[in-house]
Each structure stands twice: as C-alpha cells, then as structure tokens.
Amino acid sequence: MANIILETKQLSKKYNDYTALHPTNIRLEKGCIYGLVGINGAGKSTLMRLIAGQCRPTSGEIKLFNQAGADLEGVRRRTGVLVEQPAFYPELSGRNNLEYYRIQMGIAEKNSVNQVLKQLALMKIAHKKFKHYSLGNKQRLGLALALLRNPDLLILDEPINGLDPLGNIEMRKLLLELNQKRQITIMISSHILAELETLITRVGVIHKGQLIKELEMSELQEKCQTYIELKVDNSQKAAAILDCKLELTAYKVWPEHIIHIYENSGAIANLSKTLNQHDIAIKSIRSLELSLEDYFIQLIGEKSDD
Amino acid sequence: MINYVKSELYRLLRTQTTYYMLLMILFFLLFMLGLTWYTGLNDPNFLYDNTAFVFRFSQSGLVTVLYVIPFGINVLFGDEYGHGTFKNSVSYGMKREVIYLGKLITSVLVSFMMSVIVLMVFIPLAELLLENSGPVYRQGLILSIWHSIPLFLAALTVAHMLSFITSKATTQILSYFVMMSLVQTLLLRVKAIVGMPDLVMRLFPNYLIQARFWEAPLGSLFCWGILFLYFGVTTIIGLTVFYKRDI
Numbered sequence: 001m002a003n004i005i006l007e008t009k010q011l012s013k014k015y016n017d018y019t020a021l022h023p024t025n026i027r028l029e030k031g032c033i034y035g036l037v038g039i040n041g042a043g044k045s046t047l048m049r050l051i052a053g054q055c056r057p058t059s060g061e062i063k064l065f066n067q068a069g070a071d072l073e074g075v076r077r078r079t080g081v082l083v084e085q086p087a088f089y090p091e092l093s094g095r096n097n098l099e100y101y102r103i104q105m106g107i108a109e110k111n112s113v114n115q116v117l118k119q120l121a122l123m124k125i126a127h128k129k130f131k132h133y134s135l136g137n138k139q140r141l142g143l144a145l146a147l148l149r150n151p152d153l154l155i156l157d158e159p160i161n162g163l164d165p166l167g168n169i170e171m172r173k174l175l176l177e178l179n180q181k182r183q184i185t186i187m188i189s190s191h192i193l194a195e196l197e198t199l200i201t202r203v204g205v206i207h208k209g210q211l212i213k214e215l216e217m218s219e220l221q222e223k224c225q226t227y228i229e230l231k232v233d234n235s236q237k238a239a240a241i242l243d244c245k246l247e248l249t250a251y252k253v254w255p256e257h258i259i260h261i262y263e264n265s266g267a268i269a270n271l272s273k274t275l276n277q278h279d280i281a282i283k284s285i286r287s288l289e290l291s292l293e294d295y296f297i298q299l300i301g302e303k304s305d306d
Numbered sequence: 307m308i309n310y311v312k313s314e315l316y317r318l319l320r321t322q323t324t325y326y327m328l329l330m331i332l333f334f335l336l337f338m339l340g341l342t343w344y345t346g347l348n349d350p351n352f353l354y355d356n357t358a359f360v361f362r363f364s365q366s367g368l369v370t371v372l373y374v375i376p377f378g379i380n381v382l383f384g385d386e387y388g389h390g391t392f393k394n395s396v397s398y399g400m401k402r403e404v405i406y407l408g409k410l411i412t413s414v415l416v417s418f419m420m421s422v423i424v425l426m427v428f429i430p431l432a433e434l435l436l437e438n439s440g441p442v443y444r445q446g447l448i449l450s451i452w453h454s455i456p457l458f459l460a461a462l463t464v465a466h467m468l469s470f471i472t473s474k475a476t477t478q479i480l481s482y483f484v485m486m487s488l489v490q491t492l493l494l495r496v497k498a499i500v501g502m503p504d505l506v507m508r509l510f511p512n513y514l515i516q517a518r519f520w521e522a523p524l525g526s527l528f529c530w531g532i533l534f535l536y537f538g539v540t541t542i543i544g545l546t547v548f549y550k551r552d553i
Contacts, residue, residue: 084390087391088391100313103312104309104313
C-alpha cells in the first residue's frame, strides 16, 4: 500500500451561509507533487488553510502522516507552509524574521537560516526590513521559512505569484530538486494550469468550492492530445453521421456548426468522404491541439453549465 | 513554551517600537522631574522640590500605570492579526495555548524589565536633583509598587485577552477602558446612590490601588487572589475565542 502523507475525508468549510469548500476527499502519496488548480476564489486557499490548521473545518477529517485530531499539531512540525501572502514582521529584517522562527521551532542548528537564505538567493537582501521587500522577494522569504525545518510535506499556495520569469523558472527547478533529491511531497496551487505543467504528477481541479476532477498528469496529457476541428453547414446532421456511420463517440458540438473530434481512429480517414456522401458541406477542417488551459476552461465551463 | 518565549523576546529586543515605548515613559517621568527641579531652582518659595513630595506623589499616581498597560500591550502584540504572523506559528505546529500563554509571559517579562530600567533611572535621578528627604519615602514608593504588582498583572491579563479576541487596536483599547475604568466609575455612582457591598468594588484593580488596599488586614493576599481570578477568567475567555478563530 502506498505511503499516504495527507488525506482529507469529507472536509468542508462554511462561513455562515456561504460554502467555501464542499465536502472534499483528497489523498497525497509520498513523493508526489499535487497541483491544485482553480480560478480565484475557487476554494484552493481555503483547503490549504484547513490543512495547515489556520482555520477550523465545519466538518470532515484531516490526516497528516497518519495522524488526526489532537495529534495533528504535533505532526504539523513536519510540514512547510506558504498560504496566501507571506506573513512576517515588517519592522524586522528578513534574516531576523527567519531567526525568530528558528528559535520558536527549536531548531538547534544556527546555520539553517543561512542555508535557506542561500538556497532562495536572499543573502544580499537578508539585512533589509521585510516591509521593503518586493512581492517576489516576500514570496521567496515565505518559501525560505517553509523550508527552514527540512519538511516532509510542502503546502504552497500560488508560490510563483509575483516572481519574474527567471525567478519562476528557478522556483520550479528548486521544487523539483526538493522533490526528487529529498523526496519532499508537495501540494502546490495555481490559477494557471500551464504554470504547473512541468512540475506536478497529479492534478486536482477545484471550482466553486468543489473538487471537480482529479487525474494523473499522464491522463491529463492524453486528454490534451490533438483533435480535429470541423466546420460544417449542419452540425446536427453531421453529429448523427459521426455517431451512426463512423461510430465516433469522442466529439463535442460547439456553436456555429463547429465540431471537435477527439478520437483518432481509422474512421477519420473517411471523414470528409462520408460527410460529402450525406450532403454535408465541409467549410473547414483542421488539426488542432487542446492546451492544458483549454482543457481546464472546458472543465470548469462544463461545471458552470451544470 | 520556552522556545516561544525566547523567540518573542528575540523579536521584541530587535523591534524599535519597544525602545520608543521605553523612551516615551522615561521622557515623561524625567520631564516632570526636571520641571520640579527647575521650578525649585528659580522659586525659593516652592515647597515641592524634595524626594518626599515626588515619591509620595508617584505613589498616589501608580493607578496611571493601569492606563498605560493597554497601549503597551498594543505596541508589543497588538497587530499580530494585521501582520498575519499567527498563521506561521500555527501552521508549524505551535499549539494555540502556547502562543497565548507565551505572549502573556513575554509581556510580563518585558514589563518587568522596563519597570526596573525606569525605576533605576527615576529614583537615583530624583535623589540627585532634589532635596533628599530620607530613605522612608523611597521605601514607601518601592513598597507600594511591590504590592501593586498583582493588580498591574491583573490589568495586563485583561489587555492581553483583548489583543487576542479583537483585531483592531482601537477596539482593544476602548474595550479595556470600558471594562477597567468606566464600569468601575458607574458602579461607584450606583454605590453612592443606592449602596452596594464593597466587595464588588474590590474586584477592580484601580479601586484597590487607589484605596491602597494592601495596607488592610490580609489586603496583600486579597490582591494576589484578584490576580488569580483575573488570570483564570481572562485565560478561559481568551483561549476559547482564540481556539475558534480563523487566522
């Protein structure tokens, strides 16, 4: 059985009448990088805040490293968290802020602050007061704090926010390195799926407080394969032909008589011939690729239609 | 708990506002002292430039310490919700009761250190600048401070609780003054009109300080009892609210 690092069972959060998170079940296996994707206000931060203990669940259970209930506080020592804005004392320097938490966490090794400052390329500005940090550097300092105690699980809420393109690449490289070399399990959120594409092993799409889809990255890549876009004079009639004559099922009819065919079977070779035989005029036909973003929008679009 | 208190002390000793607060208290006291000395220097009929007056005056003014406490707590911890820094400690497994009690212990330690510094500057300087009326008045002041400690601490537990259950500094300070001063003033009026057992008034630290209650039989013990009562009630309320709060 796989080593489960994090598990939630029917975890939910309500603020009066507003449901920020509907009952949610997720499982993170050791060593995975789980991407939580959703538009702003979808419930990503709420889920992460609940896991981090920053807010109390309305119902449900959280298991961290196989511990639940009152034992959670003890095992939270094995996590590194950066949820929403990095929070530090504005009047203290970056180094003093980290030193404050080093003392608080009881980390004996005094050099650990220097190590994370170096790792996050913050040495040059470590003496500056936190209030003078740029958004990107605040994010870096937040990540430095998350790494201070060599965690086994990292919970990062949009850590790439505010970073310049170079910082963005460096951050992803660092996270991959931490995952591969130190086997750190990572839960990372973003509102842009493509941003996490090269990083994550599993993705969960969250929308309006509901986890609407969970899939492995390999499955997602399969879904984002090439498809055929067909524009005809009568999409209804064409759809019937696709069903009955060509036995194609993986297609979707869009407005303005556009059909997307996601299947790449032998029947595709006879597509134009069959449609012509049934007096359906093909206005255009082209091969396209469904991007991660298209898939994501399609997913949340379907959910909104529901 | 020890690590938490150590980290808080580390932070406060590196925060400028801690020193500004100490300087402000010192400045106020030294200004008053300087004014007394200067007036005595220029006016031969001025009767108050001696340690007897200054120390007795300070003794009767000890109640003002209660009104400095909410501002002090606010400077030390008041903006934790604003900075969002509670969430880091909680996320890394720090128990909420450790945070609550750790900050209380830190504020007691910092208040003690500040008081020692203030007294170490104020008393020798007063004896140096003004006519020394003998050690009796100095001892009187020190004894009054010593006996007021549980009452100061009782007030501190209220200010501390408020800094955990409300996020805004103005709400914290206003609530403190309502609880510690306004209610007592109103009760005193009620007592004057319809009468009321004195025990109710004795629940208020400022009433006890003004009445120098420690001089009464078992008065000192009663003051410590008040501290334990305040500590118990405020800790239960403060922790209950803090446990339920989203941070």
